[in-house]
Amino acid sequence: MDINADIKGLASRIQKAVATYPIPEVFHEISRELKEIFRADRLCLVLIREDKHSAIDYFVYTTHGNSFLPVGSVFSLEGSITGEILKTRNPVIVEDTTEGRYSTDSLLLKEDIRSRLGLPLFYGGEVIGALCMGSCMVGNFSAEHVAVWMKISPFISVVAENARLIQRLKDSSEELTKEINERKRMEEELKALNESLEQRVARRTAELAESEEKFRKISASAQDAIIMLDNEERVSYWNEAAEKMFNCSKEEAVGENLHKLIIPDRFCGRHLKGFKIFQNTGQGPIIGKTIEVMALRKGGTEFPIELSLSGVQIKGKWNAIGIVRDITERKGAEEVLRRTVEERNDSIKEMKHLMDFSTLMREETRKDELIEHMAQVLKNIFDPDILAVLMLDKEKNVLDVALRDPPIPVDELIRAETILDPSLCRVMRTGHEHIVRDINRDPSCSCLLYKIERGGYVCFPIIAGGATAGVVLMIKKREDHWGSEERLRLVSTYVGMAAAALHRVQLMDITRRAAVTDALTGVYNRRFFDEMLEKQLALARRHNEPLGLLIADLDRFKDFNDTYGHLAGDRLLQQVARILKNSIRSSDVLTRYGGEEFAIIMPATDITAILEKAEKIRQGVESTNFDDIVPGRSLKITISIGAASFPEHGTEYTDLVSAADKALYKAKRGGRNRVEKP
Structure with missing residues (x-):
């Protein structure tokens, strides 16, 4: 089954779908592509749920009507192909369904399905789902299908993980909505309760004004404290509820000055001032109102009360009647409600930030911009004093400090040994975060050179495609800044989302490079040559500069192939490509023009310099002993080169290429192993 072209095409189409359509439509496209590749009679894409005990059929392909159906049905992993994949992390092939295994895969349990195949879907080293398919033929699936899947699955895993993240965000949003509605209901009930209490106080105040006898009967059984003051602000009545509330008996209270008895010292001045007005007028700033104040119990303990005051004339003098309620429990409930609402608002804000960050990461296509955006968000949310992002250069196996904020010198931040050998960094080596909450208590790593007198720092790995691609370092010179597990979890979430986006960008870069790179030699291909020339x-015309073109052809390469074989010929082409690459400037463009031909585009280079460079290349190839192409043989090869220059030999693409071709033909006719111009 030759599907390399299909796989490359699939990668491109998946990227296009991700950039264009919502996740359900992307899965629609993926399912359609997988059906074409595997030729299955029935196919479903399954995502494992967070509980690890159940899964959801995301999309199903069926031959009946040739349709794709969004299913969304949940089934148990116990006894299923997907459950076996999660347990073993390996593909599952059922050659004949009459065995009766995996009975819970209802979407594949059809009378016409005779063989089944389950393939794992990995993300970040974790099994997140499976591709399950069925065929009407016994033994239709084999290890070859598994090999195909191993090539395809990396392109699908990022999309699948994004689907799981979106589902999590949706579930969290629904739970948060339920919680908000519940809080609103509680607030309404509390409001109704307060209104009911106020109505009760108003009724009792009116009843007390009607008759002192009635007042005494009511107050004796009241749950609220009822206190009466004479015109000299002495306590004249103190009911049983007041005794319990203030821990003070009627005998101790009656005749005492109320302000000295139950009012904290810091409020006495204000109360005395208001009572002097009341003595003469029956009016005052709190008469006829319900207020919340602090009161004193016997022994000096303060507690919150709700106080309703009214005035009544007895024998021509104004007396005050107070209804007092202990609102300690209500205040506690209000505080709980306040904190709950505050936490809800924080959760909503956090969720919005995460969704905005997810969108930002999903839309970014450049690695440097992605790192810049990630660092800016981390800086805004977590307020570190120093933030640094170190990325692994895989080719050189060194750490590259991609970002520092503020831009302190690298040699003052990280040890040079760690930069040159990333394995010395524990986070890079293990893929686990390193948390130093307090620099004076917790053990710190030897990689960090920057001196911190107090506070701490965190290092979080950037895991892209299951491998540690870098480290995020944040330093805060304040104690307990990194003490919150919630904060650390949030940092991990942001870095994880950025890492997933980075992996997606890396996959896109790989795909783009594959489209313009020659698979054998690793240099640019003919398609890239045409576009770049x-x-x-155009640039040469705009800047009025020369442009050089070399077309080089290995001499008698066909004879070489016939003598030593095509594999030896391939190794020779690879080594010659390396010689050419090492012989040109970084601004020059080396391409495989076709077969054993190479083309070199040389910007801002006149014909004299072009010929000099071509001669050095010819001499370099001629002088090289190719010792490791054929075992036990040291081989030689020569090269012929045709050189042309813009505008001297042509001002258009066709003219310049034709001129270089003619020069190459001239070199071949002249005896090979030569450099010629038209």
Whole structure:
């Protein structure tokens, strides 16, 4: 089954779908593509749920009507192909369904399905789902299908993980909505309760004004404290509820000055001032109102009360009647409600930040911009004094400090040994975060050179595609800044989302490079040459500069292939490509023009310099002993080169290429192993 072209095409189409459509439509496209590749009679894409005990059929392909159906049905992993994959992390092939295994895969349990195949879907080293398919033929699936899946699955895993993240955000949003509605209901009930209590106080105040006898009967059984003051602000009545509330008996209270008895010292001045007005007028700033104040129990303990005051004339003098309620429990409930609402608002804000960050990461296509955006968000949310992002350079196996904020010198931040050998960094080596909450108590790593007198720091790995691609370092010179597990969890979430986006960008870069790179030699291909030559000609015209073109052809390469075989010929082409690459400037463009031909585009280079460079290349190839192409043989090869220059030999693409071709033909006719110009 030759599907390399299909796989490359699939990668491109998946990227296009991710950038264009919502996740359900992306899965629709993926399912359609997988059906074409595997030729299955029935196919479903399954995502494992967070509980690890159940899964959801995301999309199903069925031959009946040739349709794709969004299912969304949940089934148990116990006894299923997907459950076996989660347990073993390996593919599952059922050659004949009459065995009766995996009975819970209802979507594949059809009378016409005779063989089944389950393939794992990995993300970040974790099994997040499976591709399950069925065939009407016994033994239809084999290890070859598994090999195909191993090539395809990396392109699908990022999309699947995004689907799981979106589902999590949706579930969290629904739970948060339920909680908000519940809080609103509690607030309404509390409001109704307060209104009911106020109505009760108003009724009792009116009843007390009607008759002192009635007042005494009511107050004796009242749950609220009822206190009466004479015109000299002495306590004249103190009911049983007041005794319990203030821990003070009627005998101790009656005749005493109320302000000295139950009012904290810091409020006495204000109360005395208001009572002097009341003595003469029956009016005052709190008469006829219900207020919340602090009161004193016997022994000096303060507690919150709700106080309703009214005035009544007895024998021509104004007396005050107070209804007092202990609102300690209500205040506690209000505080709980306040904290709950505050936490809800924080959760909503956090959720919005995460969704905005997810969108930002999903839309970014450049690695440097992605790192810059991630660092800016981390800086805004977690307020570190120093933030640094170190990325692994895989080719050189060194750490590259991609970002520092503020831009302190690298040699003052990280040890040079760690930069040159990333394995010395525990986070890079293990893929686990390193948390130093207090620099004076917790053990710190030897990688960090920057001196911290107090506070701490965190290092979080950037895991992209299951491998540690870098580290995020944040330093805060304040104690307990990193003490919150919730804060650390949030940092991990942001870095994880950025890492997933980075992996997606890396996959896109791999796909883009594959489209313009020659698979054998690793240099640019003919397609890239055509595009680049047109662009360089346009730049040369705009800046009025020369442009050089070399077309080189290995001499008697066909004879070499016939003598030593095509594999030896391939190794020779690879080594010659390396010689050419090491012989040119970084601004020059080396491409495989076709077969054993190479082309080199040389910007801002006149014909004299072009010929000099071509001669050095010819001499370099001629002088090289190719010792490791054929075992036990040291081989030689020569090269012929045709050189042409813009505008001297042509001002358009076709003219310049034709001139270089003619020069190459001239070199071949002249005896090979030569450099010629038209």
